[in-house]
Amino acid sequence: MKTPWEKFSLPGDGPAYARGDSAEFRRTLRETFGPLVERVEKWPAGELEWAMAEAPAEGSLTAFFRDLEKRLTRAGSLWIVFPKKPFLAELKFPYSWTDVQKAGLSCRLVDNKIAAFSTRLTSIRFVVPLALRKSRPPTGR
Numbered sequence: 001m002k003t004p005w006e007k008f009s010l011p012g013d014g015p016a017y018a019r020g021d022s023a024e025f026r027r028t029l030r031e032t033f034g035p036l037v038e039r040v041e042k043w044p045a046g047e048l049e050w051a052m053a054e055a056p057a058e059g060s061l062t063a064f065f066r067d068l069e070k071r072l073t074r075a076g077s078l079w080i081v082f083p084k085k086p087f088l089a090e091l092k093f094p095y096s097w098t099d100v101q102k103a104g105l106s107c108r109l110v111d112n113k114i115a116a117f118s119t120r121l122t123s124i125r126f127v128v129p130l131a132l133r134k135s136r137p138p139t140g141r
Contacts, residue, residue, distance in 0.1 A: 004032045007115055009077055009125070011050045019043065020054025022091075025081060028118040047073045052123070055082040057093050061103035065126075069107045074133040078126045079115075080104065087120040100124060108132060 010016050016037040018029050029039055029052070037052065048071045056064055068078055082100055083091040095103075101111055104126045113125040 005036060008033075008052075008079060008123075009050075009113070010036055011077075014049040015044075016050040016052075017044065017048060018052040020052075020081060022054060024118060024121060025054045028121065032117075043068075043071060047071060048076055048078075049073050050077050050079075052079040052081060055080050055093075055095065055100055057091075057095075061095060061099060062106055065103050065107040065109065069109055069126075069128075072128060074128055076127065078104075078109065079123045080126065081117050081121050081123045084116075084120055084122045091120065097122070097124075 004010070010033075016033075017040050018033075018037050019040050019042075020026065020029070026039065029037060043051070051068065051071070053064075053068060055061065072078055080100060082095070082097075083093045085097065088094075088096070101124060104111055104124070108129070109126040110129045111124045111126050115123050115125070117123045
């Protein structure tokens with residue numbers, strides 16, 4: 001079985017940040033990553049090499065992704081956590097897996113990995129496409 005840092009491709013020595021409000025997200029983050037990932041209320045200034053965010057149940061998914069896409073380094077990883085299909089109604093999450101994926105794709109990101117986050121939550125990793133990395137300024141778009 002892969003370790004969490006292998007499964008979620010944590011950066012070696014770089015900082016890793018996570019932002020989410022649900023009790024399940026916070027608990028699983030702590031149990032899975034311990035001190036390897038810092039939970040934050042607000043994203044730190046500057047670029048993010050590795051970030052994990054709980055998708056919001058309200059508001060625009062596209063606006064959510066647009067904000068995060070700007071913060072990523074050229075080769076950064078963005079993990080989006082949200083309920084698995086059987087738990088969408090129970091967790092009052094109005095978006096499907098496809099909705100989340102399409103919102104990320106609409107912000108010029110590509111999804112390249114899926115990983116279970118907990119029994120009821122899944123995650124998708126988004127990255128800047130290779131073709132766009134060279135033309136992307138160091139501080140995002």
